[in-house]
Amino acid sequence: MSETPPVKKKTKRIKKLEVMVAETIRETHDTTTLLLFSGNDILDYKPGHFCTIDPHQFDGLERWGRFLEYQKGKKEKPRAYSLASSPHEKYLAVTIKEERYIPGKTKYPPLLSPILVRRIPRGTRMEITGFTGPYYLPDDIESRTDHIVHICAGSGFVPNWSIIKYALHKNLNVRHTLIYGNRSWEDVIYRHALEDLRSEHPDKLKVVHALSREPDAESHGPHVHAGRVNAELINKYVEDPSAAEVFACGPALSKWDKLQAKETGEELTPRFMESVVAAIESVGVPKKRLHLESYG
Numbered sequence: 615m616s617e618t619p620p621v622k623k624k625t626k627r628i629k630k631l632e633v634m635v636a637e638t639i640r641e642t643h644d645t646t647t648l649l650l651f652s653g654n655d656i657l658d659y660k661p662g663h664f665c666t667i668d669p670h671q672f673d674g675l676e677r678w679g680r681f682l683e684y685q686k687g688k689k690e691k692p693r694a695y696s697l698a699s700s701p702h703e704k705y706l707a708v709t710i711k712e713e714r715y716i717p718g719k720t721k722y723p724p725l726l727s728p729i730l731v732r733r734i735p736r737g738t739r740m741e742i743t744g745f746t747g748p749y750y751l752p753d754d755i756e757s758r759t760d761h762i763v764h765i766c767a768g769s770g771f772v773p774n775w776s777i778i779k780y781a782l783h784k785n786l787n788v789r790h791t792l793i794y795g796n797r798s799w800e801d802v803i804y805r806h807a808l809e810d811l812r813s814e815h816p817d818k819l820k821v822v823h824a825l826s827r828e829p830d831a832e833s834h835g836p837h838v839h840a841g842r843v844n845a846e847l848i849n850k851y852v853e854d855p856s857a858a859e860v861f862a863c864g865p866a867l868s869k870w871d872k873l874q875a876k877e878t879g880e881e882l883t884p885r886f887m888e889s890v891v892a893a894i895e896s897v898g899v900p901k902k903r904l905h906l907e908s909y910g
């Protein structure tokens with residue numbers, strides 16, 4: 615009698631997961647991390663991947679969501695959130711920055727981010743769908759480079775935080791330079807955890823801040839600069855840009871911005887991603903070494 619070969623348990627990467635909020639961490643005045651407990655589910659994700667959260671599951675958003683759907687003439691879609699956790703960590707985590715409504719500038723008030731940031735208590739159950747996305751740390755990273763440069767702004771640092779934590783935990787043979795743009799020192803997400811990780815791995819992690827609206831930026835440390843991320847700053851900290859693998863993530867012009875500009879004939883001002891991609895290319899990073907994710 616022939617023996618039946620053992621059945622390999624397949625894990626599907628994209629699936630719905632019931633999770634419970636195990637902890638909420640207020641990172642900055644408008645940003646919160648939710649630690650999510652997923653029971654015994656096998657979590658198959660790569661550092662950099664995102665999940666989605668459907669706003670329809672929250673009772674408190676029912677009327678508001680229906681009103682926006684009526685105004686927009688279409689169903690509200692699930693929102694994407696990068697995983698802030700690394701696959702080696704016990705909890706899944708997402709970090710959400712609250713979108714603002716600016717009368718005359720934004721067409722509609724934001725739907726989901728305000729409640730995720732301010733109104734989700736510990737113990738809340740929710741459904742997420744994951745995990746996916748083209749922006750992740752490749753398995754063969756050590757054969758591609760020994761230097762990863764992370765160029766991020768605001769909540770755009772979330773997937774890179776996962777990548778950095780994972781690579782350092784696995785002791786991969788790569789060092790990291792993070793160039794992180796924010797408005798002020800108080801807006802820097804994971805500031806203390808980032809400093810702890812940097813001091814644990816001084817040879818492998820270098821952190822550079824660019825603060826566009828901080829009155830006395832340089833007083834916060836030797837690698838804290840006033841202004842925006844630009845080619846000069848990249849050149850100052852990245853000795854051989856052509857040999858580095860670059861992961862850039864942050865806000866970009868949205869399709870709504872582009873549509874509005876078309877209607878009004880207004881000229882669009884580039885946002886973070888449009889300006890840093892130009893800067894990164896100008897310092898000699900080949901396109902094939904460039905990984906991009908836009909939040910718009």
Ligand SMILES: Cc1cc2nc3c(=O)[nH]c(=O)nc-3n(C[C@H](O)[C@H](O)[C@H](O)COP(=O)(O)OP(=O)(O)OC[C@H]3O[C@@H](n4cnc5c(N)ncnc54)[C@H](O)[C@@H]3O)c2cc1C
Nearest residue numbers: 693694695696710711720721722724725726727769772870
């Ligand atoms: C791959 C990916 C990963 C992401 N990861 C993160 C993350 O880790 N953390 C994070 O905070 N965010 C992340 N985001 C952004 C996130 O998905 C949401 O876009 C953000 O939270 C805002 O959602 P909201 O429901 O609050 O706002 P929305 O209701 O989506 O509104 C946002 C803006 O869009 C405008 N808008 C919406 N619909 C229309 C319309 N029909 N016509 C004109 N204008 C419109 C609104 O006026 C407003 O200015 C990510 C996005 C992507 C694509």
